[in-house]
Amino acid sequence: MPSYVFTCRHSRNQLTVLPASLCRLPLQVLNASNNKICSLPKEIGQLKELSSLDISCNEIQVLPQQVSGLNALRDLSVRRNNLVSLPDELADLGLFHLDFSCNRVLEIPLSFRKLRHLQTFVLDHNPLRSPPAQVCIKGKHHIFKYLNIEACKQSKLPDLQFENRLRASSSNLCLPDEFLAHRPSGLLDSGFNSVDSGNKRWSGNEVRGHDVVKFSKFNSVVSHLKLCI
Template sequence: MVFYASQLGAVTALQGQHYPNVPHWNPGVMQHQQPLHTARSLDRALEDAVCSGILNVSGRKLRDYPGLNYDLTDTTQADLSKNRFGEIPPEVCMFAPLESLNLYHNCIKMIPEAIINLQMLTYLNISRNQLSVLPTFLFSLPLRVLVVSNNKLVSVPDDIGKAKDLMELDISCNEIQVLPAQMGRLFALRELNIRRNCLQVLPDELSDLPLIRLDFSCNKITEIPPSYRKLSHLQHIILDNNPIQSPPAQVCLKGKIHIFKYLNMQACRQDKKPDSLDLSTLVPHSW
């Protein structure tokens, strides 16, 4: 029987959960957003950024970097979301103290190598753009939160395993078919959102992570690996809209505790099966 777990009340994620000192993924939202913009208000925003180190030019239909006449090199937070940038402005890649960069909802097709200059960057939201590739040099940054949902990604590079500080990863709403085993090296990862991709298999290596929240809904997953019983920190598992066959429907409907009991039983059954049949133990020796 093919099961789509679409009514899992006990497996629903708790909304709005935050972790201390880590920005939670919330596309396009930063402080001090202004709904109405004029040329003068843009100048004022740039002047304020010089003094405060917080640049907010969200939602202004910008195609070009507006700060050429301002010294913004001390910027620590930059919100360029909801504009029409076709690339990450090279000037932004020179903001050495930058810790948070929001590029949500632009037209960006690639991440330039110059981004490696941002060695203080811990939060990057580049969701709802046109990325088809995540470059390997991206994972040399000290990122704690990476949001790249709603792009055109078909794969995740093996080098993601180098992102040792990563606590939240959102790669939902792409076209990813396989997750690399190297994701099992993300030993700081607490939240993983792989919703709405083309995944058929969950890698066993994820079972080694300290995940608190895992969302793999809207994929093509048929089985939760028995190794996932080791996800002892997991509080929220979202698995609806998958053709899950193991655990069966009636188990999934009962929620996380019953899912984990089932996985434990499956693991025990597998442990009891002989890995191979040694015929020498069955045939009497003749001397």
């Protein structure tokens, strides 16, 4: 029995709008490149069987959040548009190929580190600040490593902010330095491409047996301060 690929090609038709009615079809391939489309309809997320979407060479400024509904999407080209950012929702897709070259994107979302199946990642001709150019020119592996490290830094930030507040309050509470001296001082291992699937772990000092009592006192004081601060 022959298998059919439902394809819709609307390239070079001077389209300014992508018809929402297309989103009710069982499309697997949609090519609407080289038009004058400014935005995608919210119904785009209804294309559950779409595996390839080419909307390059248009005037699109924003990709709608509904792209997260494109569960079968593997190939996405948004080359030569007016995008200034990329939605985090793209990270939830199992993309193999992503081309957002020739746009105005400033940052690659940290969530893109979850695109583990990505094989082709084209991002040239964007004024990228994060990752910086010296990272991007080294290739996909270094880009993903950068994103993973930056995500680790951000996850650690709230903990550091609480510690700073704790130290600032210690003078008023007359806390001895020993309560602030037993915090593990190691750095977080990014876990990028590690065999433990990226679980974060302390690479520095751990609490030893003779520190247990002091550290338990510290925890009780911290618990009290969390209620007060």
